[in-house]
Structures are given as C-alpha cells and as structure tokens.
Amino acid sequence: MKRIASFSDFITMYVEGFKNLTWGKPLWIIIIVKLFIMFAILRVFFFPNLLNRFDTSEEKSEHVFRELTKNHITNEKKFSNESD
Amino acid sequence: MNQIDASLIDWSRAQFALTAMYHWLFVPLTLGLGLIMAIMETLYYRTKDVKWKSTAKFWMKIFGINFAVGVASGIILEFEFGTNWSNYSWFVGDIFGAPLAIEGIFAFFMEATFIAVMYFGWEKVSKGFHLASTWLTVGGATLSALWILVANAWMQYPAGMNFNPDVVRNEMTDFWAVALSPVAINKFLHTVISSWLLGGAVVIGISSWYLLKKRDITFALDSIKVATIVGFVGVVISAITGDGSAHQIAQKQPMKLAAMEGLYEGGDGIGLVAAGILTPGKQYDDSKDPFIFDIQIPKMLSFLAVRDLDGYVPGINNIVRGGYITPEGEKALSIEEKMTKGKKAFDALNQYREAKKNKDDIQLAEAKKLLDENFAYFGYGYFQSPADAIPNVPLVFYSFRVMVILGGFFLLLFIVVWYFSHKKKFEQSKWLQYVCLWSIPLAYITSQAGWIVAEVGRQPWAIQDILPVQAAVSNIEAGSVKLTFFIFVVLFTVLLIAELSILTKQIKIGPEKGDEKE
Numbered sequence: 323m324k325r326i327a328s329f330s331d332f333i334t335m336y337v338e339g340f341k342n343l344t345w346g347k348p349l350w351i352i353i354i355v356k357l358f359i360m361f362a363i364l365r366v367f368f369f370p371n372l373l374n375r376f377d378t379s380e381e382k383s384e385h386v387f388r389e390l391t392k393n394h395i396t397n398e399k400k401f402s403n404e405s406d
Numbered sequence: 407m408n409q410i411d412a413s414l415i416d417w418s419r420a421q422f423a424l425t426a427m428y429h430w431l432f433v434p435l436t437l438g439l440g441l442i443m444a445i446m447e448t449l450y451y452r453t454k455d456v457k458w459k460s461t462a463k464f465w466m467k468i469f470g471i472n473f474a475v476g477v478a479s480g481i482i483l484e485f486e487f488g489t490n491w492s493n494y495s496w497f498v499g500d501i502f503g504a505p506l507a508i509e510g511i512f513a514f515f516m517e518a519t520f521i522a523v524m525y526f527g528w529e530k531v532s533k534g535f536h537l538a539s540t541w542l543t544v545g546g547a548t549l550s551a552l553w554i555l556v557a558n559a560w561m562q563y564p565a566g567m568n569f570n571p572d573v574v575r576n577e578m579t580d581f582w583a584v585a586l587s588p589v590a591i592n593k594f595l596h597t598v599i600s601s602w603l604l605g606g607a608v609v610i611g612i613s614s615w616y617l618l619k620k621r622d623i624t625f626a627l628d629s630i631k632v633a634t635i636v637g638f639v640g641v642v643i644s645a646i647t648g649d650g651s652a653h654q655i656a657q658k659q660p661m662k663l664a665a666m667e668g669l670y671e672g673g674d675g676i677g678l679v680a681a682g683i684l685t686p687g688k689q690y691d692d693s694k695d696p697f698i699f700d701i702q703i704p705k706m707l708s709f710l711a712v713r714d715l716d717g718y719v720p721g722i723n724n725i726v727r728g729g730y731i732t733p734e735g736e737k738a739l740s741i742e743e744k745m746t747k748g749k750k751a752f753d754a755l756n757q758y759r760e761a762k763k764n765k766d767d768i769q770l771a772e773a774k775k776l777l778d779e780n781f782a783y784f785g786y787g788y789f790q791s792p793a794d795a796i797p798n799v800p801l802v803f804y805s806f807r808v809m810v811i812l813g814g815f816f817l818l819l820f821i822v823v824w825y826f827s828h829k830k831k832f833e834q835s836k837w838l839q840y841v842c843l844w845s846i847p848l849a850y851i852t853s854q855a856g857w858i859v860a861e862v863g864r865q866p867w868a869i870q871d872i873l874p875v876q877a878a879v880s881n882i883e884a885g886s887v888k889l890t891f892f893i894f895v896v897l898f899t900v901l902l903i904a905e906l907s908i909l910t911k912q913i914k915i916g917p918e919k920g921d922e923k924e
C-alpha cells in the first residue's frame with residue numbers, strides 16, 4: 323500500500339478513510355446529527371448569549387452591575403431588618 | 407422582578423449538573439482508555455508481535471465510539487454559561503475566554519490530525535509515526551482537560567486576578583498564579599490520573615466478559631495485563647493527589663472540608679470519620695449529635711488537613727462563629743462579619759460607579775480604597791443568614807465516602823486481578839470475572855462522586871467568597887430552564903442508548919482477526 327509522501331497523499335488518506343468507513347459510519351451520523359441539534363436548534367432557539375443583545379462593553383457591564391445590584395439590595399433590606 | 411426565584415437557581419444548577427455529569431461520562435474513559443491503547447501499541451512497536459496490534463486496534467475502536475458520542479458535549483456547558491449564567495460569565499470573563507478559545511482551536515486541529523492518522527493511517531505511515539500519533543491523540547486530550555480544570559480550580563481558589571470596578575469584571579494579573587495554583591495542579595493530576603483507574607476498570611470488565619463467554623481468551627488476558635497496571639498506578643496516585651487536594655481544601659475551603667467530614671464542632675487533634683451515619687435533619691445551630699453512628703481514626707483529620715496530629719481543624723459552627731486562628735495565622739472572621747464586609751464592598755462599588763458618572767475623583771479614590779479592602783468578601787453580602795454559607799452536608803459527606811471507599815475497593819481489585827493473572831488463574835476464576843464486569847459502573851460512580859464532593863462541597867459559591875450562585879445566575883424564566891433541562895434528559899438518554907448499542911455490537915464482534923496475518 324502506498325505510503326504518505328506528500329500533503330496530497332495525506333488528503334487522500336482522509337478521503338479514502340472516509341470512503342471505507344465501516345463501524346465508523348454510524349458514529350459520523352451521530353456526530354453530525356448531534357452538532358446540528360446543538361448549533362441549529364439549541365443554540366439558536368434555547369441558548370442565546372444574553373449579553374450579546376448589548377453592543378458595547380459599557381452596556382454589558384452596566385447590565386451585569388444592575389443584575390448584581392437587584393439581588394444585593396433585596397438581601398440588604400432583609401439583612402438590615404434582621405439586625406434592627 | 408427583584409428577587410431571584412429560588413426555583414430558577416435550583417433548575418439552573420440542576421441543568422448544569424446534568425450536563426456536566428453527562429459530559430463526565432465520556433471524558434475519563436477517553437483519558438484512561440487512551441493511555442491503555444497507546445501502551446498496547448507501544449508493545450506492538452517494541453515486540454513486533456501482531457497480537458498487540460489487533461489488541462490496540464480493538465480498544466481504539468471502543469475509544470472512537472466513546473469519543474464520537476462524547477465529543478462536543480462540553481460545548482453545551484458553554485451555551486449554558488452564556489444563557490443561564492451570564493452574570494457569572496461576564497464577571498469572570500477575560501480570565502478564561504481567550505485561553506479557552508485558543509485551547510479549543512489547538513485541540514481541534516491536533517486531534518483532527520492525529521486521530522485521523524490513528525484510524526486511517528495504519529498502512530500509510532511508518533509504525534513510529536503511527537505510534538507518535540496515538541500518543542499525541544492521548545496527550546492532546548489530556549492537555550484539553552488542563553485549562554478547563556485550571557478554570558475550575560480558579561473558581562475554588564480565585565488567585566492571580568483583580569476586580570476592575572469600571573467594567574464589573576475580573577481581569578487576570580498573573581497568568582502563572584492562575585495556571586500553577588496548588589489547587590489547579592492537584593485537581594489536574596487527581597482528575598486525569600483517577601481516569602486511568604476508570605480506563606483500567608472498563609478494560610478488565612469488558613475483557614472478563616470475553617472470558618465468561620470463553621472467546622478471544624489471549625486477547626482478553628493480554629488486555630487485562632496492561633489494564634491492571636494502569637488501573638493500579640491510577641488508584642495509588644489518586645490517593646496521593648486526593649490527599650493533596652484535601653490538604654488544599656483545608657486551607658482554602660474549610661467549609662467544604664467540614665461538610666466532607668460532617669464536622670460541626672472542630673478543635674485540636676480531630677479524628678477522621680472512617681464510616682458513619684449522619685443524623686437526618688441536623689442543622690448547624692441545633693444541639694443534635696451530628697452522627698447516629700460513627701467510627702473515627704483518632705487525630706487523622708488534623709494530620710491530613712494541617713499535617714500535625716494535634717493541629718486545629720474548624721467545624722461548621724466554628725466557621726460560622728469565627729474567632730479561631732486560620733492556617734495563614736490570622737483570626738477568622740465570623741460569617742456575620744463577612745456579611746457586613748460584603749455589604750461594604752457592594753456599597754463601595756455603588757459609590758465608585760456613582761463617582762465615575764459624576765467625575766468626582768476624590769470620591770472615586772475613596773470608594774476604590776473601600777472596595778479593595780472588602781472585595782475578598784463581596785459574595786457574603788448576598789446572604790440573608792449564616793446558614794446560606796453551608797453546603798448540603800449529607801450529599802458531600804456520603805459522596806466523599808463513596809469515592810474513597812470505592813477507591814480502596816479498586817486498589818484491592820487491581821491487586822487481586824494482577825495476582826490471579828500473574829499466577830495464570832484468572833481464566834478459571836469466574837467469580838472474579840463477574841466482579842470485574844460489575845465493577846465497570848462502580849468506576850463511573852467513583853468518578854462522579856468525586857465531582858459531587860468538589861462542586862456541591864463548594865456551594866453556595868460560583869466563585870469562592872466572591873460570587874454565590876444566586877448572583878451568578880441569569881434572571882430568566884424558571885420555566886424555560888425547566889424545559890431545556892427535560893430536552894437534555896431526552897437528548898442525553900437517546901445519545902447514551904445509541905452509544906451503548908454501538909458499543910455492545912462492537913464488543914460482540916470482538917477484535918479483528920485479520921491483523922494477525924501481517
């Protein structure tokens with residue numbers, strides 16, 4: 323069998339490898355279906371990056387600051403009530 | 407909505423835990439089996455005996471199935487960071503973003519190249535190059551685990567960073583303090599090397615199945631020889647690195663150690679609980695005995711925690727009350743004092759941002775000083791009572807015992823299997839073959855229990871002392887998190903069934919015989 327001597331032989335190794343898949347075939351189907359579900363369904367419809375709706379770093383940091391504040395103030399009130 | 411809904415936190419955590427534990431079904435086998443098949447191919451390279459080639463090839467097939475089903479499952483965790491833990495993602499941001507991306511690209515190209523040579527290149531490259539590709543595949547996978555474990559270690563012990571109030575995020579100030587923190591080193595070694603145990607257990611388990619079926623005997627016995635050594639080394643080093651991790655926890659996360667031991671009232675010369683049953687419903691501030699029953703090894707916890715038989719180990723109540731001397735030689739603050747400091751840090755952050763808007767340089771400098779003084783306790787400002795600082799003690803306590811006791815079981819198992827195979831008695835010992843077969847799930851339980859100790863034990867923290875989960879979570883509808891949780895339950899179950907059916911089919915086919923002609 324021909325040994326790899328050049329970059330194109332290397333590519334041929336991939337092409338032939340994929341052509342002659344036996345037990346690997348269902349695995350590639352699983353990988354492709356999985357990546358499709360992950361990136362075309364889950365990512366798009368269920369997992370948006372929440373901070374990407376802001377354009378600038380300032381807006382992002384302001385948003386996170388407000389989020390952190392909400393929890394803190396609620397708790398702060400309770401905390402100071404307790405210690406009254 | 408002002409207050410974060412408790413069910414939102416619970417569902418977000420459950421969803422993350424489900425994904426992480428699912429992901430962790432595949433990683434340890436990749437790391438452990440990878441090493442075993444690389445050793446087998448090395449034996450083929452050295453001895454030129456083709457039986458090692460077909461043995462290595464069979465385990466590479468199992469490796470490939472596990473890899474294909476597991477690959478990219480970790481990316482779902484990144485989706486969750488962006489959607490469910492967006493405050494956290496921003497807050498830690500730059501520390502991890504760039505290195506993780508570089509690692510992802512590096513690992514992808516490295517693995518895509520060498521895995522291809524490993525599977526497609528047997529007759530196309532020299533034996534030496536093929537062997538190097540196999541080792542580089544395993545090395546690449548191990549290296550991929552490195553940065554994510556460094557990231558995890560940083561959350562447990564946030565070293566080498568500085569909080570920038572202008573952008574409300576932490577920035578890396580010392581790369582090496584992050585990458586080489588003692589917590590990170592122990593975690594990396596413990597996680598990777600305990601995976602060798604899991605690889606060893608899977609190989610002896612499947613090989614035992616062949617022996618029980620009285621087929622592929624030589625292949626099975628040869629596989630067992632390599633796997634017992636890898637598994638044995640794995641379990642011994644796991645015990646050493648696990649002890650290293652526990653020693654770090656004693657210094658950096660004393661509450662986690664107290665939970666691991668069900669220790670409420672600490673003191674000098676504390677014993678290690680070898681076995682015990684916790685009193686159900688025990689609260690930190692009641693007078694119930696923590697244990698219904700326990701057997702202790704005297705002074706051992708003190709020795710393991712501070713390397714001194716009479717050393718001081720704080721319990722949960724001591725940590726709540728404060729006042730003891732920490733390993734750094736400082737007087738520990740009570741949780742309430744820390745809560746006050748956390749509130750000060752938060753007020754200072756508020757003032758800082760106000761001063762910045764008003765361009766008031768004097769107030770800005772004052773606020774920054776106050777923030778720097780108190781930032782180490784920022785997260786405590788979110789607590790309503792000291793009880794919020796205590797993790798789920800029973801879950802951590804029992805998981806720790808499951809990991810360590812099963813670790814002991816595997817140590818014994820690998821020694822017995824090695825002895826029987828050395829004396830050429832393994833083939834006849836059906837009972838031992840059954841034990842090996844049924845030990846496969848136990849290895850997974852051991853490994854998952856380790857992660858429960860590490861992650862439930864550090865609750866309520868997303869970042870130790872700085873950001874609790876209730877602040878890290880995104881304020882979205884709990885219902886949508888619940889929905890994605892169940893989508894994952896279905897998706898992961900289907901993928902797992904697919905994996906198990908492909909796996910069992912290939913195991914039934916067994917190693918290829920054709921290679922032995924070479």
Ligand code: HEM
Nearest residue numbers: 593596600603644645648649651652813852853856857860
């Ligand atoms: C035999 C003695 C062992 C000891 C003393 C030990 C100790 C520990 C400790 C203290 C942790 C928590 C580390 C942290 O929170 O940062 C841990 C975590 C872990 N352990 Fe073990 N362990 C032992 C055996 C094992 C075995 C046999 C396995 C698996 C097959 C295992 C797998 C894990 C894993 C996967 C983690 C989570 C990753 C980490 O935090 O390092 N351990 N172990």
